[in-house]
Amino acid sequence: SEIVLQTKDCGNNWVASSYSNNHGEELFYINGNVVNKVDFCKAIQLYIAKGCDLKDYFGSNNCVLDLDVSFVDFPSKGGRKLLQKDLNKNSTSQGVSETVSSNQVGIFAGGALLVCCAVVCPCFYGKRRKATAHTVLTKDPNSIDLATSFEPSVSDKIPASPLRVPASPLRVPASPSRFSMSPKLSSLQPLHLNLSQVSKATRNFSEALQIGEGGFGTVYRANLDNGLVVAVKRAKREHFESLRTEFSSEVELLAKIDHRNLVKLLGYIDKGNERILITEYVPNGTLREHLDGLRGKIVDFNQRLEIAIDVAHGLTYLHLYAEKQIIHRDVKSSNILLTESMRAKVADFGFAKLGHANTDQTHISTKVKGTVGYLDPEYMKTNHLTPKSDVYSFGILLLEILSGRRPVELKKSAEERVTLRWAFRRYNEGSVVELLDPLMQEAVNTEVVVKMFDLAFNCAAPVRSDRPDMKTVGEQLWAIRADYLKSTARRE
Numbered sequence: 241s242e243i244v245l246q247t248k249d250c251g252n253n254w255v256a257s258s259y260s261n262n263h264g265e266e267l268f269y270i271n272g273n274v275v276n277k278v279d280f281c282k283a284i285q286l287y288i289a290k291g292c293d294l295k296d297y298f299g300s301n302n303c304v305l306d307l308d309v310s311f312v313d314f315p316s317k318g319g320r321k322l323l324q325k326d327l328n329k330n331s332t333s334q335g336v337s338e339t340v341s342s343n344q345v346g347i348f349a350g351g352a353l354l355v356c357c358a359v360v361c362p363c364f365y366g367k368r369r370k371a372t373a374h375t376v377l378t379k380d381p382n383s384i385d386l387a388t389s390f391e392p393s394v395s396d397k398i399p400a401s402p403l404r405v406p407a408s409p410l411r412v413p414a415s416p417s418r419f420s421m422s423p424k425l426s427s428l429q430p431l432h433l434n435l436s437q438v439s440k441a442t443r444n445f446s447e448a449l450q451i452g453e454g455g456f457g458t459v460y461r462a463n464l465d466n467g468l469v470v471a472v473k474r475a476k477r478e479h480f481e482s483l484r485t486e487f488s489s490e491v492e493l494l495a496k497i498d499h500r501n502l503v504k505l506l507g508y509i510d511k512g513n514e515r516i517l518i519t520e521y522v523p524n525g526t527l528r529e530h531l532d533g534l535r536g537k538i539v540d541f542n543q544r545l546e547i548a549i550d551v552a553h554g555l556t557y558l559h560l561y562a563e564k565q566i567i568h569r570d571v572k573s574s575n576i577l578l579t580e581s582m583r584a585k586v587a588d589f590g591f592a593k594l595g596h597a598n599t600d601q602t603h604i605s606t607k608v609k610g611t612v613g614y615l616d617p618e619y620m621k622t623n624h625l626t627p628k629s630d631v632y633s634f635g636i637l638l639l640e641i642l643s644g645r646r647p648v649e650l651k652k653s654a655e656e657r658v659t660l661r662w663a664f665r666r667y668n669e670g671s672v673v674e675l676l677d678p679l680m681q682e683a684v685n686t687e688v689v690v691k692m693f694d695l696a697f698n699c700a701a702p703v704r705s706d707r708p709d710m711k712t713v714g715e716q717l718w719a720i721r722a723d724y725l726k727s728t729a730r731r732e
C-alpha cells in the first residue's frame with residue numbers, strides 16, 4: 241500500500257507527479273499544497289510549455305493538457321506570504337517560460353513535486369493509516385536508492401563535530417520524573433539472540449503480539465526469558481530482497497546510536513530468509529495515536545512542549561553528535577514513540593541517510609524519500625538532502641503537535657486542507673490561539689503560543705537557509721518552555 245514518489249527533472253529545478261489513494265481518490269499537490277486537478281493540470285501544462293516532456297510521464301488520462309495556465313496562492317519564501325500569480329496572460333509556451341522567474345518556477349515546482357508523488361501511487365496505508373495524507377513515499381521495493389552522489393554547495397555548512405552528547409541547555413529545571421533515566425532503560429544492553437529465541441519470544445510471530453505494521457515489515461512485542469520486553473521488527477518476506485539495502489542501513493545506523501530520545505537497537509538477525517531488528521520496546525504508543533485521543537488522556541500543553549523538546553534533542557544528536565552525521569528523513573508523528581512518562585523517542589531509521597565526514601560537502605544528492613506532507617520542498621526540488629530537511633519535517637510536526645491536525649487533512653475543504661497553509665493564514669489573521677488543538681481545553685499564554693507557531697513556521701520555511709538548525713530549535717523550545725512555566729506560575 242505504499243506509494244512511489246515519481247520525480248522528473250526538467251530544466252534546472254523541478255520535478256512533478258501526483259498520486260491517488262487507496263480509495264481511488266486522486267490527490268494533487270503544488271508546493272506541498274493540495275490543489276484541484278484543474279490547477280494541477282495547468283501546472284503540468286506550464287512545465288510542458290517550458291519544454292519538458294511529461295506527456296508519457298503523467299499519462300494522457302491524467303490531465304487534459306490544453307488548459308490555460310492560471311493559478312494563485314502558493315506560499316512563498318519564509319512561508320510568511322502568499323504569492324499571487326496569475327499566469328493566464330503568459331500561457332503560451334515561450335511566454336510562460338520567460339515571464340515566470342526561476343524563484344516562482346521553483347516554488348511551483350517544489351509543490352508539483354510533492355505533488356508529485358503521482359500517478360502510480362496507492363497512497364494510504366491500510367490498517368494504521370486513516371484518511372489523511374500520512375503516506376510513505378518510496379518504500380516501494382522496486383524503488384531502491386539511486387547511487388548516492390556528493391555535490392558540494394555553498395549553503396548550509398554542516399558541522400561534523402565528533403563530540404558526544406551535548407549538555408542539555410538546562411535553563412529550566414527539569415522535572416525528575418521525565419529527566420532521570422529509568423533503570424529499565426539504562427540497563428538495556430546489546431542482545432545476542434538467535435532466530436529460535438526470537439521465534440519463542442514472539443510465540444512464533446503470533447498475531448496476538450503484533451503491535452504494528454510499517455513499510456519495512458511487522459512489529460511484535462516480545463517477552464524474553466530474562467523478563468525483558470523488546471520490540472521485534474520483521475521484514476516482510478515479499479519485500480525481502482529489495483529491502484536488503486534498507487535493512488542494512490537501519491542496522492548500521494541504529495547500532496551506533498545511544499540517546500534517550502532515540503529508539504535503541506538491541507540486536508538483529510540477518511539469516512536465511514529472515515531480516516529481524518530487535519529494538520527497545522517503547523510502551524505508550526505513537527504521538528499520532530495520542531493526538532487522536534486513542535490513548536486515553538489528551539496530551540496537555542506542557543507535555544506537547546516537552547515532546548517537541550525531546551524530538552529536537554534526538555534529532556540534534558543525529559545531526560551533530562552521532563559518530564557520523566545522520567539525517568533521519570522520515571520525521572513524523574507516527575515515528576515518535578512515547579514512554580509511560582510521556583518521554584518521546586524518535587523511531588524508524590529505515591530511511592535514514594548517513595551524512596559525510598568531509599565538511600566541505602554540504603548535501604547529499606539522493607532520491608527523494610519521506611512522507612507526504614512532511615517532505616522538504618527544497619529537497620524535493622533539488623534532491624539535495626541536508627539536516628535542514630529534517631528541520632522542515634520537524635516544523636510540520638510542531639504544527640501537528642500544537643493543532644492536533646495531520647499535515648494534510650483530506651476531509652477539510654481545499655483552503656483548509658494543508659495544515660501549514662491553514663495555520664499560516666490564521667496566524668497572519670491574528671487568530672493564533674484558535675489554532676491550538678481543541679481537545680486540549682486549556683488556556684495557554686498567547687505569547688507562548690505565538691512563539692511556538694513562529695518557530696514552527698521558521699522550521700517549515702520553504703527555503704532551507706531560512707530554517708534554523710536543530711540545535712537552535714531545541715534551545716528555542718527550552719526558552720519557550722521557561723516562558724510557559726513562568727506564565728503558569730504567575731497564574732497560580
Ligand SMILES: Nc1ncnc2c1ncn2[C@@H]1O[C@H](COP(=O)(O)OP(=O)(O)OP(=O)(O)O)[C@@H](O)[C@H]1O
Binds near residue numbers: 368453455471503521
Ligand atoms: N520500538 C517500538 N516499541 C513499541 N512499538 C513500536 C516500536 N516500533 C514500532 N512500533 C509500533 O509499530 C508500528 C509500526 O512501526 P514501523 O516503524 O514499522 O512503521 P511506521 O513507522 O508506522 O511506518 P513506516 O515504517 O512505513 O514509516 C508503529 O506505529 C508503532 O505503533
